[in-house]
Amino acid sequence: MKPQSTIIVPSTLVLLLSFQLIAAAADTHESFLQCLSLHSENSTSISKVIYTHYNSSYSSVLELTLQNLRFSTPATPKPLVIITPIHVSHIQAAIKCSQKYGMQIRVRSGGHDYEGLSFRTSYNSPFVIIDMINLSSISIDVENKTAWVQVGATLGQLYYRIAEKSPNLAFPAGSCPSVGTGGHISGGGWGILLRKYGLAADNIIDAHMIDVQGRFLDRKSMGEDLFWAIRGGGGASFGVIVAWKIKLVDVPSTVTVFTVRRPWDQIATKLVHRWQHVAHKLPEDLFIMVFLRSLSSGTEGNRTMEAIFQSLFLGGEAAPLMQRDPDCGGKKTVMKRAGFNQS
Ligand SMILES: Cc1cc2nc3c(=O)[nH]c(=O)nc-3n(C[C@H](O)[C@H](O)[C@H](O)COP(=O)(O)OP(=O)(O)OC[C@H]3O[C@@H](n4cnc5c(N)ncnc54)[C@H](O)[C@@H]3O)c2cc1C
Structure with missing residues (x-):
């Protein structure tokens, strides 16, 4: 049997290599943050919605909508950066820069994913969370029985806004008020109006999303195939959904x-x-x-x-x-x- 050769590495060399690795990671980190500012329309506004380990609010932002506490342990991989976009260009910048620096992306709306897929990875690769919490506007058009809802809005917020405008309109979706419209509708979304009106995804008439190339798309520009896929196939497989145009359905004022x-x-x-x-x-x-x-x-x-x-x-x-x-x-x-x- 061939004798195994042993290489003795001096501890100073190990230390030196570790410092170099840490310095390289810090460089990448810094360059990634610069890239975000460069690619967003307003670099001042994006700097206000970026959270890294150096921010005191990093943990609270991470945990704010982390709904499955099984994945809130010290061993759960943590994102290098959390971005809470207030503008579409922040999402586009996050996509472009993540590609450039080899980062995975996780997209979170309500944070109710059963596997925690919106806020963790199962690999050891660095990742970024795009948390849609700030994009949560809802505008209701009672006359045309439609509404635009941004994905950061929860089902509860949506139902509340509809009820404020009319006691005879509703949206057929799930019953848990803190579930996000982003993950829920892109996965189908069933609720107690199901028998009469079908799934939430059946009642979507348009959508805004950013694809992997950073393009802003609506139903017309994404085409019917992709529009079909994001209504049930899981949004994150195709891009970042920004907003849904929904069809409101008739309900009696007393149920x-x-x-x-x-x-x-x-x-x-x-x-x-x-x-x-x-x-x-x-x-x-x-x-x-x-x-x-x-x-x-x-x-x-x-x-x-x-x-x-x-x-x-x-x-x-x-x-x-x-x-x-x-x-x-x-x-x-x-x-x-x-x-x-x-x-
Ligand atoms: C307590 C509870 C009650 C529930 N009740 C119901 C119910 O009544 N009916 C029902 O049908 N389901 C129900 N669900 C399931 C729920 O609809 C799904 O877990 C849904 O995916 C959660 O969406 P979210 O935005 O809250 O979660 P998130 O964790 O934010 O996202 C879930 C998935 O969607 C992706 N995603 C989120 N936002 C976007 C986006 N903007 N663009 C692209 N991808 C995105 C995420 O990356 C992740 O893969 C329930 C779940 C829980 C935990």
């Missing part, structure tokens, strides 16, 4: 909501079974969904289940409708047969 909770017993089993057969046959104005969840019961650490039925009816009185069975020509009662009337 009915109710929640029925059942502990997991034979009646609950029957209810869930029955729900699977009738829920999709009910009139479109009535939406009933069911959550099955496990709970700890008692001090023994035992677990049990419960079924939670949540419902929205687009009208004032749901009870007469609930007493008709769509499977039986509307004669027998859905609720009674399945046990909704048992307390």
